[in-house]
Amino acid sequence: MFETADPKQKFFVANSVRLYPDTLQILVRLYQPLVGAMSISLYQTLVYNYSPHMILSDSRGLYYLQEQMDCGLKDIFKSLHKLEAVGLVKTHLVDNEVSSILAFELLKVPSSQEFFSTALLTSLLREKVGQSAFYDLSQYFATKARMHQQPVKKGKDISASFFDVFRLPEDEAITPSVEVQEAAAANQVGKIASAQVNEKTGIDWDYMKDRFRLYHIDPQEIEAKKAEIISLMQLYGINEQEFIDETLPTLHGESQLNLREISRLLSESYKNQNSKQQIQQTVQQNQKMQVSVKLSDEHQAILLEARRKTPAEFLYFLKSQKGGYTTASENKVLNSLINRGLPVEFVNILTYVCLQYDSVLAPNLANKIANDWLQNHVATAEQALAYIEKRPAKIANSRRSRAVTVKRHEQKTDWSKVKAKTDSNIDLNQLDNMFRNLEDSDDSQEK
Known part of the structure; x- marks a missing residue:
């Protein structure tokens, strides 16, 4: 896959292909959903830029394509790579005396039958357009292909052969003349192959x-x-x-x-x-971290056993101390932890801590604690034990800080010291009318 940012990079179209109405329909309806409209435009532009009289030294720069398509080089190469992937174009880098030239070999647009016979193309088309549109396209082109021929019951071939109609000298029929052989050689022009998906996956x-x-x-x-x-x-x-x-x-x-x-x-x-x-x-990153906490005697004894025993042995050791038994699901949890790449002694201390909270080794709790340890840079058994010794002190401090509450002292009002406020501007006539209105409303309610 080639790409350059130099607009002066020379290019040359090596051949031409004919675009018929049926061909254009296949390009637009089947290939365009895969490669996009710009890629189809680039393919047609290359087709019309072929000149039988042009030689390599007449090559133009890529800026010529930019002017014709009104887009950048990045878009041109992106479209070109899509055409290469579906097999419509092959790009060759030809070394010239002066510089390297991009030679574009154009391939024929395949028939709809060839397209739908290519699993990679049809699978991609179905993914791009959806099941319903894919079905419609398939039915349309299948119906169109059948319209070019009528099914005829197979019969006996009664066609005339060449020698039934024409006569040639015996020598000419067996060994053609030199002139005939030269004419045949002169007209042997390489056929333009149909487009095929350019897999290049390296898969055997x-x-x-x-x-x-x-x-x-x-x-x-x-x-x-x-x-x-x-x-x-x-x-x-x-x-x-x-x-x-x-x-x-x-x-x-x-x-x-x-x-x-x-x-x-x-x-x-x-x-x-x-x-x-x-x-x-x-x-590996956290194993080198030093432990600053001195472990208790109980934890030092647990650490010693954790380093001696396998996870299954350590689980049995802890269960036998408590009077319980191990289960198949607990062994499954141990296997899962080991398969995740956790060290054996780390898993053993993890088992010890889990059994402090529950009677069995539960996967949810084990994964929760393991994640907490890894996120807090705990990677060894000694670091884990030091971490859980620090943990209760942190929890106690946080609980103590939450337990401290601010006491509020509410002061009672001494009404004997409060003096009544009087308004010297009040109108006595207004007060008299107010009381009369109240008395009238009370009398009306009693009636």
Whole structure:
């Protein structure tokens, strides 16, 4: 894949292709949803820029395409790469005496039958336009293809042959003359191939087909699902054997690939692998941190046992002290913690702390505490024990600060010291009228 920011970079169109109305319809209706309108415009521009009289030394700069399409170089190369991917254009870098020249080889637009026979193109088209529009396009072009021929019952071929009609000298029929051979050679012009998807994935399909054949998967199944397989392998960065290994648990004796289940397994495997690497990096970074707290005698004894025993042995040791027993689900939790890349002694102290809160080792609590420790730079058993010794003091201090409340002292009013306020400006006649109105309202309510 080539790209340059130099508008003076020379380019040359090596050949021409004919664009018929049917060809343009395939370009616009089938290819344009895949590559975009600008890519289709670039393809047509290259077609019309071919000149049979032009030689390499007459090459123009890319700025000529910029002027014709009214866009930047970045957009031109983005469109060109899409055309290369679907096989409509091949780009060659030709070294000239003065500089390198981009030679664009144009390929014919395939028929609708060839397009729909290419699984990668049809899968991408369905993803781009949706199921309903994809069905309509398929039916439209299928109906159009059938209109060019009428189904006729197969009969006996009674056509005349060449020698039934024409006569040639015996020598000429067996060995053509020199003039005929020269004319044939002069007219041997390389055919322009139809566009084909430029996969260049580096995937060894023959190897995959041979390996899957051992598990009764037909090679045609691999061929039909190439697009999905390429997408998954590129998404998760895996090779052929890794894809096969991830696929095996999903087969169950079936002859088809369950791509939905394969995708789910790959996603889980990818997440677990990345999570494990991240945890291991965090642990390595924090293991060097020194512990500033002196451990209690009880915790020193626990630390000694945690360093001696495996997670299963340590769990049994703790349970036997309490009079309980280990369960299969607890061992499953231990396996999960170890598979995440946590050190053995770290897991043992984690088990010890979990059993201080609950009678069994529960996955939710274990993951919650483990996340808390990792986020607080705890990576070893000694650091974990020092952390939990500091933790109660912090909790007690926070609780004590929340328990301190401000006492409010409410002062009572001594009414004997409060003097009544009188308004010297009040009108006595207004007061007399006010009381009379009150008496009248009381009398009316009694009646």
